[in-house]
Amino acid sequence: MSFSEENKKHTYADYITWPENERWEIIEGVPYMQSAPKWQHQSISSELHRQISNYLIDKPCRVFAAPFDLCMVEYNENDDDISNIVQPDIVIVCDETKLRKTGYFGVPTLIIEISSPSTARLDRVVKFNKYEKAGVQEYWIIEPEGKYLNVFALQENKRYGRPEAYTEDDKVQLAVFPDLVINLKPVFDGV
Numbered sequence: 001m002s003f004s005e006e007n008k009k010h011t012y013a014d015y016i017t018w019p020e021n022e023r024w025e026i027i028e029g030v031p032y033m034q035s036a037p038k039w040q041h042q043s044i045s046s047e048l049h050r051q052i053s054n055y056l057i058d059k060p061c062r063v064f065a066a067p068f069d070l071c072m073v074e075y076n077e078n079d080d081d082i083s084n085i086v087q088p089d090i091v092i093v094c095d096e097t098k099l100r101k102t103g104y105f106g107v108p109t110l111i112i113e114i115s116s117p118s119t120a121r122l123d124r125v126v127k128f129n130k131y132e133k134a135g136v137q138e139y140w141i142i143e144p145e146g147k148y149l150n151v152f153a154l155q156e157n158k159r160y161g162r163p164e165a166y167t168e169d170d171k172v173q174l175a176v177f178p179d180l181v182i183n184l185k186p187v188f189d190g191v
Helices: 039-056 120-134 184-188
Strands: 023-027 030-034 062-065 069-071 090-093 103-105 110-114 138-143 148-153 164-167 171-173 181-183
Touching (some): 023 120, 039 184, 120 138, 181 184
Parallel strands (some): 069 103
Antiparallel strands (some): 023 030, 090 110, 148 164
C-alpha cells in the first residue's frame, strides 16, 4: 500500500483495498499499521475471550477478538466514508444488526485493549478519547508487563471517570454485565 497523498483522509473505502495480510487501523482518517502481537498478548487475549464467551452463551451479545474491524460511525456517515476503523483486542457487541461486511458498524458495549510500548500512546490517549466520545460504555486497558488493568466506565456526564485499577490477584466485576466476574489470575498466569 502506498500513501502518495500525505494529507489524504483515509476511509473504509480505502481500507478494504489494502492487502489482507497487513493489519491497519484508521483513526480520524490517519492510517496506523499494526505489528504482530507477542505471545503474552495472545495468551491474555485468549483467556479473556474464553471467560467472556462462556458468560455470553445464550445471551444476546457476542465477543470478538482481533483481528476484527470496528467501524465507528460518526456524523451519520455511510459505510464507505467512515474514517475510524480500529481493531480492538477484545470487543463485545450487543446489536447484531450492525454486524456486516468486515465487522461491526457502530458503538460496542465494551472494548479491551492489551497495551504494549508501541501502542501505549494510541491506547491511552487517541483511542481513549475516541471511545469516550463515541459512547463506549466500558473500556479496559491491560498492561501485560506490569500485570495490571485499568477499567474506565462511562459516567452520566458521558465521560470516563477515574479508572478502577486491578492487579493479577483480583477479580473484576463488569459494570456493563454486573453478574460477569473476570478472574485475572488465569489471565496473567504465565506471562
